[in-house]
Amino acid sequence: MRISQLEGRRVALWGWGREGRAAYRAIRAALPALPLTLFCTPTEVDDAQALGDAKLEIDTRTDADRLAAFDIVIKSPGISPYRPDAAEAAARGTRFVGGTALWFAQHAGPDGIAARTVCVTGTKGKSTTTALLAHLLRSGGHVTALAGNIGLPLLELPEHPVPEAWVIELSSYQTGDVADSGTRPDIAVVTNIFPEHLDWHGSQARYVEDKLRLVTDARPRIAVLNADDPTVAALGHVIQADPASTTAVRWYGTRDGWHLRGDVLWRGAVEVLDTAGLPLPGRHNRGNLCAVLTAIEALGHDAVALAPSAVHFQPLPHRLQVLGERDGVTYVNDSISTTPFATLAALDCHRDRPVALLVGGHDRGLDWSGFARDVGTRAPAVIVTMGANGPRIHAELEAVGGDIKLLAANDLADAVVKARQSLPAGGVVLLSPGAPSFGPYRDYVERGRHFASIAGFDPDTISSIPGLGIH
Structure with a gap:
């Protein structure tokens, strides 16, 4: 759906974060007189009212x-379409779309393809992959847009200059868009x-399906897939076996690629280059x-010619960001880690030093038993x-046993203090x-940011984040 097709419809915005504000500005630029309703939190009301938009109605109550x-609700990515009120409204005919969907509809070519768009997704590594792709293209003199989930909504990108490539990170909240x-x-x-x-998608199966x-469902012209990941590889083989598929598969992680x-x-x-000295922490x-x-x-x-530019x-x-050293201890900020698998990968990067690992946060029901079994092979000090x-998590680790010292903290500040006190000089405090x-x-x-400050x-x-936008 293009923004112009919103005219004459009953339209609401749901969410007033950066994506919601970007959608509002894009709609107002094209349809200044369109009546809009904004569903937002009470703390966001003053900011929205400050716009002075007589055509904008603000509501802090949301139900089915x-x-x-409304005919159309433009939903921010963090709001799940599977929550009961959204699901019931959808069943009654309301269409939910995101800003990503609006942007792609605006950029459809005659063949139905958004030319030179490269969309990157995955559970781990998608931000670094997206930024690195933009970096290498720019190092070759190609004007490139870097946007999406990495920190710049697509609807904030200017229409000019037109880049040679649009490099876009997508979360599992946006792939469906x-x-x-x-x-x-x-x-x-x-x-x-x-x-x-899993809290947003409702189940692991739905998360995989949505991702x-x-x-x-989007049927890209070319799918670049990881042959080393079982789920991704299985999908690629299905595509290749389908004679009706219009998507070509390009593998990486194979001996011929x-x-x-x-x-x-x-x-x-x-042989192209030794990656050991590249500023890319972790084998992943x-x-x-x-x-x-x-x-x-x-x-x-x-690509062979551009690969050496990864050194810059x-x-x-x-993301495995080395903040620096204080009193002989190195602090590493991997706050983006939101799965046990990501934490295990982070530990691999520091296996040669004593590590105090800080884990835990919002509980969305992920299984930590595998982490508890595997963490002993990474051998953090605490x-x-x-x-x-x-x-x-503490209970899972206690049940497995082993030689790892376990401590419980009240909050992040307490965790940093306890981690520091447990480490010798030369150790690493890893969030x-x-x-x-x-x-x-x-x-x-x-x-x-709070970890860095502490x-x-x-x-x-x-x-x-360097390089966002068109350069």
Whole structure:
């Protein structure tokens, strides 16, 4: 649905975060007289009223009847369409769309494809993959847009200049928007699939289904898929076996494509470079470089020539971010970690040093038993549990036993103090919570900034994401 098609419809906005505000501005730019209703929280009312928009009605109450009064509800990504009020309104005829869907509909070409769009999703590594792809394209002189879930809503992008490539990160909350837009992405990259966001999706099966809609329903021209991930690989084989499929599969992680042998990057039988010195912490991130280079080839560029420019990549904040050293202890901010799998990967990056691991946060029902079994092989010096699911994680670890020292903390500040007191000089305090930040913090960024502040670092200098927008 294009924004122009909202004219004459009963339209509401649901959510007044950055995505909601971007949708409002885009609609007002095209349809200044369209009556709108905004569903928001009481704390957001003053900000919305300050717009002075006589055509904007504000409501802090949301239920099925109110939602069903509208033809179209433009929903912010964090609001689940599976919650009862939304599901009932949808059953009564209300159509829910997101800003991502509006953007893609606006950019459909004559063939139904949004030209030169590269959409990146996956449970882990999608932000780094997206930013690294934009970085390498720009290093080759290609004007590139970097936007989406990484920190800049698509509807905030200017129409000019028109980039040579649109590099877009999508969360599992947004992949369905692309499919629902009726516009096919040019290229879709899927890095991996682990259990995540079960509270939003309702079940692991639905999470996987929603995540993969970027390929199954949106039908990209080319799907760049990770051969090493069982779920992603299974999807790719299904596509390849379907004679009616219009999506071509490009694999990475295979011997005839981009892959790693130890720390060395190969393109088929050609050795390209040693990745050990790249600013990509963790083997999983160096594996994401393979995804990036495969996508660059799908765009028609020389990936071998661009690969060495990865050495100049600036790592993203809150993702295995080394903040620095205080009193002989290194502090690492991996606040974006919201699954136990991500926490285990973070531990792998520091296996040669004594680590105090900070875990726990919002409890959305993820299974931590696998983490409890596997964490012994990573051998942190101490694990400090915190947050709403901290007691449950603590109990899982106690049940497994082993030599790991366990401590319980009241909050993040208490956890940092206990971690520091438990470490010798040369150790690492690693915030990799494996859980969302909801409750004490607005998001993982606010949590990471607080961690930096507690550790004695300036949160403002560690939080900016470079390169957003069109460059």
